[in-house]
Amino acid sequence: MSVQGHTERGDVASPSDSKRVTVVGAGVIGLTTAVELARDGHDVTVVADVDTMQTVSSVSAALWFPYRAERSPVVRDLLRTSFERFAALSEVADSGVEMRAGTVVERSAAPDRSWTEFVPSAAEADPFLLPAGATSGIRATLPFIVIPAYLPWLRAQASVLGVAFEHRTVQHLGELAGHADAAVIAAGIRGGELLGGDADVVPVRGQVVRVANPGLTDWITDTDDPERVTYVFPRRDDVVVGGTSIDGSWDLEVDVDTERAILERAAALVPAIAGSPVVGRAVGLRPARPSIRLEPVAGRELPVIAAYGHGGAGVTLSWGTAERVRAMLRNDGR
Numbered sequence: 039m040s041v042q043g044h045t046e047r048g049d050v051a052s053p054s055d056s057k058r059v060t061v062v063g064a065g066v067i068g069l070t071t072a073v074e075l076a077r078d079g080h081d082v083t084v085v086a087d088v089d090t091m092q093t094v095s096s097v098s099a100a101l102w103f104p105y106r107a108e109r110s111p112v113v114r115d116l117l118r119t120s121f122e123r124f125a126a127l128s129e130v131a132d133s134g135v136e137m138r139a140g141t142v143v144e145r146s147a148a149p150d151r152s153w154t155e156f157v158p159s160a161a162e163a164d165p166f167l168l169p170a171g172a173t174s175g176i177r178a179t180l181p182f183i184v185i186p187a188y189l190p191w192l193r194a195q196a197s198v199l200g201v202a203f204e205h206r207t208v209q210h211l212g213e214l215a216g217h218a219d220a221a222v223i224a225a226g227i228r229g230g231e232l233l234g235g236d237a238d239v240v241p242v243r244g245q246v247v248r249v250a251n252p253g254l255t256d257w258i259t260d261t262d263d264p265e266r267v268t269y270v271f272p273r274r275d276d277v278v279v280g281g282t283s284i285d286g287s288w289d290l291e292v293d294v295d296t297e298r299a300i301l302e303r304a305a306a307l308v309p310a311i312a313g314s315p316v317v318g319r320a321v322g323l324r325p326a327r328p329s330i331r332l333e334p335v336a337g338r339e340l341p342v343i344a345a346y347g348h349g350g351a352g353v354t355l356s357w358g359t360a361e362r363v364r365a366m367l368r369n370d371g372r
């Protein structure tokens with residue numbers, strides 16, 4: 039069996055190293071980790087009570103960009119790994135991953151440009167093409183992940199590798215002991231609750247509206263001001279237009295006034311989308327945490343690895359996260 043778009047690195051786990059692993063979560067973190075572990079020779083089951091296309095991950099826009107992710111050496115490593123893996127996947131037909139040009143608008147005197155170290159194409163944007171109030175900008179070609187194509191593709195890859203799927207809620211970790219040699223908690227915003235003792239995960243509400251694509255290809259993101267988060271991400275048939283970034287809000291209802299304001303800001307940024315018919319709308323709660331929790335958790339009924347709290351960059355950091363979980367598992371969850 040082969041999984042497309044994965045560069046070979048290291049040997050597949052020998053049968054004696056192979057473990058029964060339960061991954062809790064079928065969002066982008068759980069699925070990516072399941073594929074990575076199955077490819078490493080483990081016997082993987084994904085347990086989730088929300089199907090992939092109903093998760094927060096399905097709402098994601100989704101551009102490779104470290105939005106609402108902490109700047110740390112670990113995240114830097116996850117960014118680099120994921121950039122490389124997505125760049126490789128952009129060569130794979132039907133993966134839903136493309137390398138796409140666009141603009142990051144900057145609105146501060148000293149913008150954080152650390153992410154550009156992995157992006158060979160990154161260059162200063164022409165100031166005449168930037169919106170009013172922008173201090174500067176970057177033009178770059180970045181991985182652009184068309185979620186309605188990518189998540190089903192990823193799930194199909196998992197199935198090809200023999201990953202089993204169970205639809206149920208895990209109430210407590212003890213119920214996994216005896217059925218698995220290790221568990222990975224990729225439960226997004228509910229990761230802290232499942233592990234207990236971690237109240238640091240908070241929702242950051244994101245609302246998006248999808249409009250018909252009038253023929254756009256380039257993306258643009260203008261997110262430095264949390265009160266006026268705006269992005270326009272053209273996919274094949276539609277354009278994902280955002281957004282909001284509201285800390286601590288659990289509200290999953292689409293707000294019509296918010297949608298109107300999003301469309302007005304977006305039309306000011308990209309006049310071509312003014313009046314494009316609305317074809318869909320969604321709200322998702324980004325699983326934000328002061329720092330991503332990506333570590334073994336001691337003292338449980340079975341070895342546990344936590345992998346949650348990716349904020350606004352779960353897709354962006356997914357392959358790096360999966361690689362780290364694979365390495366931790368090879369080290370017996372240490």
Ligand SMILES: Cc1cc2nc3c(=O)[nH]c(=O)nc-3n(C[C@H](O)[C@H](O)[C@H](O)COP(=O)(O)OP(=O)(O)OC[C@H]3O[C@@H](n4cnc5c(N)ncnc54)[C@H](O)[C@@H]3O)c2cc1C
Pocket residue numbers: 062063064065066067068085086087088089090093094095096097098099100101102103206207208209224225226227228229232243244245246280281321322323324325346347348349350351352353354355
């Ligand atoms: C509007 C918006 C735009 C975004 N844009 C981007 C972007 O451009 N780029 C980017 O990188 N990121 C983006 N994000 C962020 C990204 O969507 C998230 O970081 C990511 O989806 C988190 O994935 P996850 O797998 O951790 O969680 P989720 O997708 O929420 O999945 C959690 C899974 O855990 C399961 N689960 C939880 N608890 C239990 C339990 N007890 N028992 C069984 N199952 C359980 C659920 O059923 C679900 O399957 C965006 C988010 C939003 C809302």
